[in-house]
Amino acid sequence: MRLLSQILEELDYSKLHLAYSPLGRKPAVSPKNLFKVVIYGAMNHIFSSRTIEKSCRRDINFMYLLQGEPVPDHNTIARFKKDRLPKSIDSLFNQFTLLLQKIQEITFETLYVDGTKVDANANRYTFVWRKSVEKYNVKLMEKANLLLRTLYTEKDIPQPLTLAFMKDCLLQLEKEKQETNLTFVYGSGKRKTPLQRNYETLSEYIERKTYYEYCFDKFGDRNSFSKSDTDATFMRMKDDHMHNGQLKPAYNVQIGVEAEYVVQVGVYSSTTDYGTLVPFLNKVETAFKEKFKKIVADSGYESEENYVYLTEEKYSSFIKPQNHEIVKTKKFKKQIGRKENMEYDKEKDEFTCSNGRKLVFKYDSTQKLKSGYERKLSTYECEDCSNCPLYEQCNKSKFGANKTLRFSKNFEALRTVSVQNISSKEGIKLRVNRSIQVEGAFGVLKGNYGVQRFLMRGFNNVEVEMTILCLGYNFNKLHNKRSSNRLKTEYHEVKIA
Structure with missing residues (x-):
């Protein structure tokens, strides 16, 4: 509590003060002290406005943060989070992140990105x-x-x-x-x-x-x-305990983690993760005027558009390909119809199938994605598949058509680079740390803090709620690392059994 109070005293609250009218009476509780109370509540898994009000009356730590000011009403706390914080919470969060850089807790070197879907405060049958x-x-x-x-x-x-x-x-x-x-x-x-x-x-x-x-x-x-929360989108959630698919109104929450601290938060309506990477990294760069050097993410972020963006912006990408584990299996290697299991002659630009027949280049086509990105697809076709004894194993067509392959050469080349990156000694170390740091952060927020469903509605309110949670998480992380003498430790070393 004292660490929280000391650090929050150093932040600039000018944007928060602009949310209050200069006319009328002065607020009974100063915005800075009210902000301290809200963040300390998040640190102790207290999120409800009524519960925070009750804690301010009974808990000596909350009383200390108020510094003798009157106990705020639950309506005051709710209005503070809904009306005052939306335009200033990003500034306060970014100031704390830069303060972590100042004390050398983060270095803007490696950003671990991951996302999760959190239920919206809406009925599941209001679609x-x-x-x-x-x-x-x-x-x-x-x-x-x-x-x-x-x-x-x-x-x-x-x-x-x-x-x-x-x-x-x-x-x-x-x-x-x-x-x-x-x-x-x-x-x-x-x-x-x-x-x-x-x-x-x-x-x-x-x-x-x-x-x-x-x-x-x-x-x-x-x-x-x-209908209950018009900003919430219906998303396919993880199966319940009876293995039933869950289709619920939810938000896609993205976080970026470095050295176990959440350095950026984003809330999106995209049902997939790969569509959020570019806007999320743009938000990080806009917030800090500085780029991370390495981006580490799981296979959910793999797409040609993301690979191209990371290459053009000169990021070192460590993204696990979606087929990274599948290609190692015996079942995959037996699928003779896949291009990975065919011989490719780079000089002649042709594939050779398991029966020795050639698949030659036919034409290039352009596919425009929903985001506006255009990808170039190359089509290869077998010269003659008639009377082939392996036809049923190789070709899925029911009309006797020749075998065709359609893929993006640019995507395959970028995927090869990514495989080399994650297979290196550095890549293995970063992948291990990704599973510990960013997935560990979500584990704490959703498991320990019990954040399974948002309390507020609307994009702005949900983003404020998530940012408050991440600030509380960061303060707890800083206190724990200081108590266990782990300050300035950015990586967990890979342990080999």
Whole structure:
């Protein structure tokens, strides 16, 4: 507690003070002391605002951090985390990371990156799917076009039909109702006029169209969101104890670790890890104006786009390929249809299959990924697969087509470099430390701290909550390393049995 108080006294809170209005009364509890209380609560696995308030009344350590100021109400603590911290928490976290560099605890040498999915504070049955909304939207537009043909000629209806045009039509129906002094009727035994039926039907269509437009706005580049927390995306979680697949609203949390300290936090809606590496490293570089030299990650981050980015930015990448363990198995080596099990002649640029037939280069094609990255794919085709005794083992085609191979040469070359990196003595040491440091950090946060589900909703609030947790983790780590005389130790040495 004293270590926490001493270090947080050195930080600059100017951005946090800007979140408060200069008018009115001065806050009863200073922002700095309130920040200390919140971080100390995270260090002791206390996250609820009401529990923090109770601790401030009963725990002498919390009383010491308040420095004689009145106990903050739980509403004050909740507003502090929701309204005050979002614009300043990154600055405070980065200041602490730079302070660790100042005392030589981190060196910006090696960054271990990993991610995990944490449940959002949302019901699992509140899903909205993009494909369903698109399907219902198309059907609605067909019905709306059919209705509007009774009011206008087909030439006067813009295509595609817009919400603004539908609202203009409704206003005209309203105007026609006023001009004719028509009174709408309701209830059984009442006969509605065509004008009333058209008016009510068009009103319903506008309401549904407005909701679909709202859904498309919330989707962004996602395929789903939750009604309870519209920033949460439905993701495939790890199986439960009965081995049932879990599809829940969640956030993809990324952290970067060096010397056992979390140096950066990021929250994303991507359901995969490889799509988060580039924005995460950009965030690290923007925060510290300094690059790490080595990036260590698991196979979930392997992609041609990430390899190219790390090469262009002059990072030393240590990413484990997704097929690194599979290619060593006997089962893989028996799959004669794979290019890895075929002979390749670099001069002639052709493959030779197990039956001695040649697969020659045919053409190059370009594939554009969702992120906008374009990858070049090369296609090779066997000259003749007819009457081949190994056809069924080699070719999966059901129509007797010739065997084809389609892959990116650039990706294969970059993957080879990565294999060489992780197989070196340094690579083995970094891979061992990755499993200890970054996965160990998630183990502590999710296991010891019990962070299985966020308490707050929305990207900004969730990022604040995760950053507070990581700050509490870092303070505990600094205190433990100092107590066990392990300061300035960056790596765990590889132990051989």
